[in-house]
Amino acid sequence: xxxxxxxxxxGIVTRFGTKLVHEGVDLTVMRGEVVALVGxxxxxxxxxxxxxxxxxxxxxxxxxxxxxxLFSGSVKEQRTRRRRFGVLFQHGALFxxxxxxxxxxxxxxELRLATHAEIANLVALKLAMVELEPSTALLMPAELSGxxxxxxxxxxxxxxxxxxxxxxxxxxxxxxxxxxxFVELVRSLxxxxxxxxxxxxxxxxxLVALATKIAILSDRRIVSCASLEExxxxxxxxxxxxxxKPLGLRPLAxxxxxx
Ligand SMILES: Nc1ncnc2c1ncn2[C@@H]1O[C@H](COP(=O)(O)OP(=O)(O)OP(=O)(O)O)[C@@H](O)[C@H]1O
Numbered sequence: 001x002x003x004x005x006x007x008x009x010x011g012i013v014t015r016f017g018t019k020l021v022h023e024g025v026d027l028t029v030m031r032g033e034v035v036a037l038v039g040x041x042x043x044x045x046x047x048x049x050x051x052x053x054x055x056x057x058x059x060x061x062x063x064x065x066x067x068x069x070l071f072s073g074s075v076k077e078q079r080t081r082r083r084r085f086g087v088l089f090q091h092g093a094l095f096x097x098x099x100x101x102x103x104x105x106x107x108x109x110e111l112r113l114a115t116h117a118e119i120a121n122l123v124a125l126k127l128a129m130v131e132l133e134p135s136t137a138l139l140m141p142a143e144l145s146g147x148x149x150x151x152x153x154x155x156x157x158x159x160x161x162x163x164x165x166x167x168x169x170x171x172x173x174x175x176x177x178x179x180x181x182f183v184e185l186v187r188s189l190x191x192x193x194x195x196x197x198x199x200x201x202x203x204x205x206x207l208v209a210l211a212t213k214i215a216i217l218s219d220r221r222i223v224s225c226a227s228l229e230e231x232x233x234x235x236x237x238x239x240x241x242x243x244x245k246p247l248g249l250r251p252l253a254x255x256x257x258x259x
Contacts, residue, residue: 012061023220039217085164086157147178
């Protein structure tokens with residue numbers, strides 16, 4: 001049986017100065033799930049992702065990943081655990097002074113996991129995975145379109161063959177066609193590689209296409225984590241404003257809770 005959650009958040013409390021952002025956030029993500037974290041602007045979605053990655057630590061509560069508290073065990077154990085997840089930051093966050101191949105190969109070089117020749121092969125493989133031409137490898141980030149930046153960032157996130165992928169606004173800044181193509185790519189890779197995914201997105205189409213569950217962050221807590229169908233049945237102001245308003249009329253910033 002494979003019943004251990006990939007991510008378990010228990011009683012997360014986050015404060016920035018006097019501002020309370022999370023007050024007892026609980027969330028469980030099981031293997032193979034694609035959980036979309038939604039909530040009003042400033043409700044603390046990105047901060048929660050940062051806690052899961054270990055970039056920030058909550059004031060109270062526990063973040064467990066792959067069955068163990070994030071900061072437990074030896075440095076070596078923590079590094080090994082860290083290697084099991086990949087992150088796609090908002091806007092891609094590529095290193096502007098490195099070309100595409102160097103960006104994608106960066107995690108492999110950093111961890112000295114492979115020789116030069118092996119890294120070159122792996123980079124070529126990852127670029128093919130995200131459907132980029134081999135010639136892209138030598139381009140600099142400034143020479144890439146928005147859609148290509150996302151694909152390179154995704155290739156880098158997949159460099160260490162993670163089991164867990166965290167995506168912050170994966171389609172932000174892309175036009176609808178590129179957005180759709182990128183969502184299809186993520187969906188197909190998620191299925192092929194059996195990835196567990198947590199994503200933050202303001203784009204309803206992205207969520208609907210990808211998510212197996214929608215977790216709503218409101219009033220400083222996760223108020224619901226359920227399938228799209230169940231979520232749509234909820235009588236909650238965020239669901240009303242986010243999912244039920246016709247396209248173009250959806251306010252993105254209602255029901256934040258943290259304000
Ligand atoms: N490092 C920080 N220092 C102070 N306040 C912060 C910091 N990071 C986040 N905040 C505040 O915490 C709250 C939650 O921020 P966060 O970015 O997690 O929200 P979000 O739900 O991702 O928002 P959005 O949907 O607008 O991206 C906001 O009010 C933000 O201003």
